[in-house]
Amino acid sequence: DLKADTLAEMKRIYAALEIPVDEVELSRAVEKHAFENVPKHKKGPGTVRRRGTSGGWREDLTSSQTQIVESITTPILEEFYGER
Numbered sequence: 001d002l003k004a005d006t007l008a009e010m011k012r013i014y015a016a017l018e019i020p021v022d023e024v025e026l027s028r029a030v031e032k033h034a035f036e037n038v039p040k041h042k043k044g045p046g047t048v049r050r051r052g053t054s055g056g057w058r059e060d061l062t063s064s065q066t067q068i069v070e071s072i073t074t075p076i077l078e079e080f081y082g083e084r
Contacts, residue, residue, distance in 0.1 A: 003054050006030050 035052030
């Protein structure tokens with residue numbers, strides 16, 4: 001959802017957390033930090049902003065690593081979101 005409609009999703013998150021936000025400032029921040037607007041030298045391999053796509057973990061993690069992540073995160077997700 002963050003990738004599909006970043007601004008709307010950020011507004012929803014702020015509202016859910018009951019954090020007041022200036023929509024103009026939020027819009028500027030979303031635009032500034034959109035992957036396509038980040039300078040080339042600040043994105044790509046070896047940086048925090050590697051790809052700009054969702055689901056890259058499927059290519060980066062081995063099946064063993066995926067199982068480790070799932071074993072750690074599943075109980076946390078179930079606690080907050082119920083059985084999956």
